[in-house]
Amino acid sequence: MFEEVGTTTEGDLMINVGPQHPSTHGVLHLVITLRGETIIKVEPHLGYIHRSIEKMCESLSYRQFIYVTSRMDYLSSHINNHGCALCVEKGLQIEIPERAKVIRVLMDELTRLASHQLWWGAMAMDVGALTPFFHAFRERETINEIMEETCGARLTMNYMVPGGVMYDLHPNFQKRVKDFITLFKSKIDEYDEMVTGNVIFQNRMKDVGFISKEDAISYGCTGPTARASDVSCDIRKLFPYEVYDKLDFHEITATDGDCFARYMVRVQEMRQSLSIVEQLIDIIPEGDFQAKTKAVLKLPKGEFYSRVETARGEFGVYIISEGGTTPYRIKFRSPGFSNLSALDHMARGHKIGDLVAIMGTLDLVIPDIDR
């Protein structure tokens, strides 16, 4: 066992950051070894919010286990549900209606926008700007209201079901989303004006937390964290699911690999998500929103894997079925876990104040890491 506090034999100081530390996200516990103010080592300790979701899923049926995944990465709960629904559909070998596909993609992109908005506010708050947090939440509220109206909940929707979506779109949906698009287009420029162009902010972000392309790949980073290091890893482009192959959008990459690159990738992803929503909102096809499925779902014997791109990176669902009504084993590949493992590499050699900035750009959601 290693000591969690005190000094090491070399005279370095070991301190705890979190859980429940104001600068950590949620219940992340970091043991930091410091030499003076310089970080020698960062060691994340996990387990504070472990709920054994994977084990829980083994006793739930294929319809029931999807709602649990909303509780993992609660900021992209739609996309988690989507991944699970895709995996079950792969096992059942059913084709879902075109309308359901478009609704799913629309919801995914709105969720991604909401997640990035929250990240943007929390990130600015991490480096010491409080006002952006309220600005971000104001726009996020618009998305939440859209979700509330169509899905019935604001955070843990459970809207994706095997075979499609739970309800049809609310009649107000299209109008509200169009209002949101016009509103948010001006607000992104506002975001840039407030934070991106700020010299103090740029000085804190540039050349901090560098990770090279090779390291990002070997740590298993995905999502904007890896794309900022020029790794092309967008599942929407590489392995298109639903209607992503018919859409016109760019995979945002940056070459710098530092905090500012990760920041810029996410801000530009917001514009891309907005353009996807804009493309789809007028061409939602008519038809069923749910395919006909049996009352009791039984997956054939075998192993099934599906993956989706959440706001944080690649989310994978791996189901082993023994042919019964419940899965034999479920494994979730969560993006946050791999991204967190690169934190030590990124933070070494930097000052302790930079650690919070690096953690902010990783966009960690702790329930996703611990499950």
Add this chain to the structure above:
Amino acid sequence: MFLKKYISDIFNAVKSLLIGMRRTGYYFTHRKEIITQQYPDVKQILPERFRGEVIMLHDENNEHACTGCTACELACPNGTIKIITKFDVTPEGKKKKALDTFIYHLELCTMCNLCIEACPTDAIKMAQNFEHSVYDRSQLTKKLNKPGSKIREGVE
């Protein structure tokens, strides 16, 4: 040289701060764009689909549509719903399964809506009430069918 850079750094920082502060100042003077809701005094009307709690629908004759088929009980991932059935005697003298008590544990419910989806007769629905705080945990276990209620004619 050092002094010149020092002063220009400060100048640039103040300049970019002021650009950001201009936005803050804008909202300070445009109060109509503030969206704060005065929550306990002014209550928002929640959308129809909002999931607050499960209720059972009763009509004016104190009749519901629940047949006691336990589809919702099976669909629930958390064991929130417990249905106790009894046997009614129909006028023809036959025994018929009917609902005795619909127990709903609000403290276990995650509002996943699977019970509503499973219900074949639309006997239950989600209500928009979200203010669930009570002083004692036992008050969260609810009996959904009203006392003396019975199944509506014609619902199978």
